[in-house]
Amino acid sequence: MNINKKTQTNDEGPEDSNVHGFTSESVVVSNRVPERSTKVASYLDCSVYARACGIETMRQWFDYHRVKEGGKPRPPGIPGDPSHQYREVWKGWPQFLGTNNVASAHLSDTAMSLTDAKAWFIKNEIQTVKQFRVLCTEGLRPPTIPACPEKFYNVKYSELLAPKSGRYLGFHEARNFVHSFEFNDYLEFRAYKRNNPEMFEKIPSSPDRVYMKSSPPEWTSWPDFLGYNRITRTRLEE
Structure with missing residues (x-):
């Protein structure tokens, strides 16, 4: 040019x-x-x-x-x-x-761990990329959070952002609701949710991703969420 x-x-x-x-x-x-x-x-x-x-x-x-x-x-x-x-x-x-406020060579030594960064996003209720960029523009991003966290941690933004409040039920409430349908595996769960969107509006399609974001993470496994024993395939007692 x-x-x-x-x-x-x-x-x-x-x-x-x-x-x-x-x-x-x-x-x-x-x-x-x-x-x-x-x-x-x-x-x-x-x-x-x-x-x-x-x-x-x-x-x-x-x-x-x-x-x-x-x-x-x-x-x-x-x-x-x-x-x-x-x-x-x-x-x-x-x-x-050309300002080099935080030298790139030392960023790996000063940046938060991925776990701490996720907790920071949740604590500050940053639910969208736009919210994060506005916060950066206003000079409110701490130096320990990379300006491009998705590149620094090599993850998708969705793995960092806080769950949207009010969009889904809490983990325990969602698990109790799902248990009542006695699904045998996650494929059956997703198929039923897809065919009954209004009934499952407050239940995420990928609960493993959503509830792993809570601090501390509440998700343990699909059998636990769906209510069956992984080995015997029998229903778990409430």
């Missing part, structure tokens, strides 16, 4: 003209913008652009481009959300912006 440099009235350039191998010759320092193009800027060009604009945090990135609130319009080719556009190579806002 080519970035034009406006004619300056003096020969002085920015104090730091070299950003990770890129010089100010390729970026805009004030209001200079990339040439109009239908192509999306590369990760490196976008990173250089952000640093040249003096953007130091994720929140500043989004505020900088809020035109209705006095911000500047994004130049052609510059994505609205770099973390999404460059998700295949993304390693966090600090690295993208």
